[in-house]
Amino acid sequence: xxxxxxxxxxxxxxxxxxxxxxxxxxxxxxxxxxxxxxxxxxxxxxxxxxxxxxxxxxxxxxxxxxxxxxxxxxxxxxxxxxxxxxxxxxxxxxxxxxxxxxxxxxxxxxxxxxxxxxxxxxxxxxxxxxxxxxxxxxxxxxxxxxxxxxxxxxxxxxxxxxxxxxxxxxxxxxxxxxxxxxxxxxxxxxxxxxxxxxxxxxxxxxxxxxxxxxxxxxxxxxxxxxxxxxxxxxxxxxxxxxxxxxxxxxxxxxxxxxxxxxxxxxxxxxxxxxxxxxxxxxxxxxxxxxxxxxxxxxxxxxxxxxxxxxxxxxxxxxxxxxxxxxxxxxxxxxxxxx
Numbered sequence: 001x002x003x004x005x006x007x008x009x010x011x012x013x014x015x016x017x018x019x020x021x022x023x024x025x026x027x028x029x030x031x032x033x034x035x036x037x038x039x040x041x042x043x044x045x046x047x048x049x050x051x052x053x054x055x056x057x058x059x060x061x062x063x064x065x066x067x068x069x070x071x072x073x074x075x076x077x078x079x080x081x082x083x084x085x086x087x088x089x090x091x092x093x094x095x096x097x098x099x100x101x102x103x104x105x106x107x108x109x110x111x112x113x114x115x116x117x118x119x120x121x122x123x124x125x126x127x128x129x130x131x132x133x134x135x136x137x138x139x140x141x142x143x144x145x146x147x148x149x150x151x152x153x154x155x156x157x158x159x160x161x162x163x164x165x166x167x168x169x170x171x172x173x174x175x176x177x178x179x180x181x182x183x184x185x186x187x188x189x190x191x192x193x194x195x196x197x198x199x200x201x202x203x204x205x206x207x208x209x210x211x212x213x214x215x216x217x218x219x220x221x222x223x224x225x226x227x228x229x230x231x232x233x234x235x236x237x238x239x240x241x242x243x244x245x246x247x248x249x250x251x252x253x254x255x256x257x258x259x260x261x262x263x264x265x266x267x268x269x270x271x272x273x274x275x276x277x278x279x280x281x282x283x284x285x286x287x288x289x290x291x292x293x294x295x296x297x298x299x300x301x302x303x304x305x306x307x308x309x310x311x312x313x314x315x316x317x318x319x320x321x322x323x324x325x326x327x328x329x330x331x332x333x334x335x336x337x338x
Contacts, residue, residue, distance in 0.1 A: 002043035011039035023060075023089060061091045062305065063117035065107060067124055067190070069096045071222060072251060072279050073294050077123050077145060080298025088306055093117060097125075108134065119309060121145065121301045126190035127152070141308035143301045147191030148320040153304050157292055157323045159193050163200025163248070165327055166274045166290050170244040171208045173335045175272060177216065178205065179242035181230045181252050184219035194219075197248045197276070216242055220252050227255025235263050235271065243336040244272040250279035250289055257285055257332065268334035278328055286331035297323060 008015045013032055021028045021036035028036070039045075062085055066074045082092050093116065095107045108131045112120055120135055124146035132152060135142050144154035170178050180201045183194030202212045218234050220226030227247055235241055247253035253275030260267050267273055275282070278291030300321075 002045045004045070006043055007036065007039045007045045010043065011035040059091075059116060059118055060089060061093055061117050062302070063093050063095060063112055063120045065095045065097065065112075065120065065122045065125060068098045069094075070098070073249070073277060074123060076294035077298040077301075080295030081121060081302050082298070083295075084299040084302035088302065090118075112140070119143070119305045121298075121305065122149075123301075124190055124193075141305055143304045143308075145297050145301050146193075153308070154320045155297055155300055155304075155323050156320045157297075157325065159191075159196035160200040160203070162276055162290050162292065162325050163197035163246070164204045165200075165325070166246050166276060167201045167204035168208075169274060169288065169327060169329070169333065170246060170272060171204060171210070173244075173272065173333060175244040175336050176210055177213075177240060177242045178210075178244045178246060179216040179218065179234045181218050181220050181227055181234075181245060181247040181256065183248055184221055187222060194248060201246055220247075220255075222249045222252060224251050224255040224258070227252030228259045229255070231256040231259035232263070235260060235265065242271065244333070245274070247273065247275045250275035250277040250282050250287060253287055253289070253332075254279075254281065254285055257287070267332050269337055272333040272336070274333055278326075282328070283330065288330045288333040289328050291326045291328050293324060 004015050004018050008018045011018065011032075013036060017028060017032055018036050018040075021033045022040065064078060064081055066078060068074050078094065085092050095103070095111065097103045097107065112135065117140065119141040120143075122142065122144045125144070126147060127144065127149050129150075132142065132149065136151075142152050144152050146154075147156050148154050167178060180198060182198045188194045198217070205212050216234065218230035220230040230252070231245065234245065245253070245256050247256055253273050256273045257267050260271050260273070265271055274288045274290075276290045276292065278289050278293070279287075282289050304321075
């Protein structure tokens with residue numbers, strides 16, 4: 001098998017340049033990198049992960065910890081992170097905490113503390129001080145996605161503002177009886193996303209001089225089925241039926257559209273529906289929504305990690321970085337029928 005010296009000779013560069021080009025660490029001009037990659041491919045040279053780890057003290061592996069894998073948002077954040085890590089020459093180890101709660105303890109007390117990962121991305125997990133301290137004590141950089149964590153670089157979405165924007169869209173169309181499908185107690189844990197989105201919804205109503213009617217709130221589990229059953233209850237009421245529904249996720253909003261159809265109602269003529277996420281199927285359903293770009297969140301988390309793994313004197317101090325969001329108006333919302 002060819003060695004690094006042969007690759008350097010064929011590419012016409014130094015062995016140090018070959019090492020930087022193939023490891024992704026350090027600056028290499030695009031032209032030199034292209035020569036190195038071409039030479040390595042021609043010679044069949046593959047970097048030894050063991051040798052690289054011994055030389056650098058790193059595994060070139062990033063741990064990603066998420067609370068659920070079977071939700072579109074989390075899988076999209078994961079996809080964005082994985083693509084960015086591949087571009088940087090890193091592997092990914094996934095830790096899914098969707099079991100009985102014991103997994104979190106095992107992951108943070110054992111798995112992540114072993115020398116298996118160089119850094120950690122925690123998605124929608126409000127890490128405790130001991131969890132953060134354990135990782136920092138071992139020198140493992142940490143980035144959070146979803147909410148502020150003291151002493152940690154985090155990417156945060158303003159869930160109150162996002163929900164307010166969705167509700168204000170319905171109010172602006174002339175709706176006054178607006179229902180809300182939010183998360184149930186199971187989901188009101190780390191960063192309290194359901195509570196914050198409900199606060200944004202109720203705040204928009206109050207600012208518009210509208211009554212906050214508790215009968216127009218229905219809890220669900222952020223799934224299509226959950227949104228379907230919650231909407232059946234809201235729209236099945238014989239009196240004062242809502243003319244619009246704000247669902248705390250697109251998947252629950254899809255359930256709302258399907259439930260309205262099964263009740264013989266037409267969206268948006270009889271009821272308008274808006275969600276949050278901009279799910280891949282949102283355009284197919286014609287769903288108005290507030291996009292929060294989860295794949296970009298995953299990519300940005302990796303960019304911050306790379307800054308910490310390759311720090312410079314101008315690296316920012318730990319802080320919360322606000323994430324963008326954007327209203328996407330489609331055919332599921334309209335003015336209420338006269």
